[in-house]
Amino acid sequence: MSVSHEQSRPVDRRPRLQGRPVDSCPALSPEAERGSVRRVTVVGEEILSRPCQEVTEFGSAGLSALIDDMFLTMYVADGAGLAANQVGVGLRLFVYDCPDDQGIRHVGHLVNPVLDLPDPRNRRLIDDFEGCLSVPGAGMTVPRTDRAVVRGLDKDGNPLVIEGTGYFARCLQHETDHLFGHTYLDRLSKRDRKDALRQMEERREEVFALRAAKAAGLGR
Structure with a gap:
């Protein structure tokens, strides 16, 4: 079996916080420790279904x-990511705590993100x-590219470039x-x-009962 040069490069398996490797990251992020649980909107x-407004x-x-609350709400709901309109706020912002296919954990938030997908010829x-x-309790197969780059800002207005592969790209x-006002349902037949x-x-x-139980277990 042949191995490409890219595959043979050593992989830094430390968790990524805001796109940068860190030595460790607690199971519950510091943001979540400060946050309050908000209600998750339902399809x-x-x-x-409407586009969110840019943060200014x-x-x-x-x-x-808002970011603190979104992190805690995401954890209580056992999610890997959460957008602001999912807690009833129409701003261009999402948070994430998601592994990629190599098991590397990615944690952070992104404001005013712009998605940069590979050229269709190489996609x-x-x-x-x-x-x-x-869409609580449902799951379906959805086609996505295996690599994605998102450019945006952090909560202080500093530029960020976050690259994801595999599940994190998804x-x-x-x-x-x-x-943009879409859920994965819009990509289905x-x-x-x-x-x-x-x-x-x-x-x-x-699903709602499990979320309530988890929130109670966290004292929230």
Whole structure:
């Protein structure tokens, strides 16, 4: 079996915080420790189907508090990412705590993200299972590119470039979609969308109960 030069390079398996390797990252991020749990919006609510507005004020206590709350809400709901409109705020912002296919953990937030996908001639689409905290209890196979770059800012207005592969690339694409007013349901056939909504109706109350129990376990 041949190994390409790219595959043979050593991989730094330390977690990535805001795109940079760090020696360690706690299971519950510092943001979540400061945050409060917010209600997660559900597909069908108008805020999920309209494009979000750009953030124009940086370094504010309000923006920091929103990010803190989004991190805790994401953890309570067992998510890998969460967009601001999923907690009822129509701003271009998402948070993430997501592994890639090499098991490297990526943790951070991104404000006003712009997605940069590979050239279509070099693009590799992967069909894989995908769920959404705003479609509770449902999951379907969705095609996504196996690599993605997102450019944006942190909460203080500093530029960020976050690159993802595998499952983390899927997360970056999924959350950016939210900020344009789309969920993964919009990428499904009518038949698969109907199936996903059926799954949600059958399982949503169980999912809500699990989230409430986890929040209570965290004292929130």
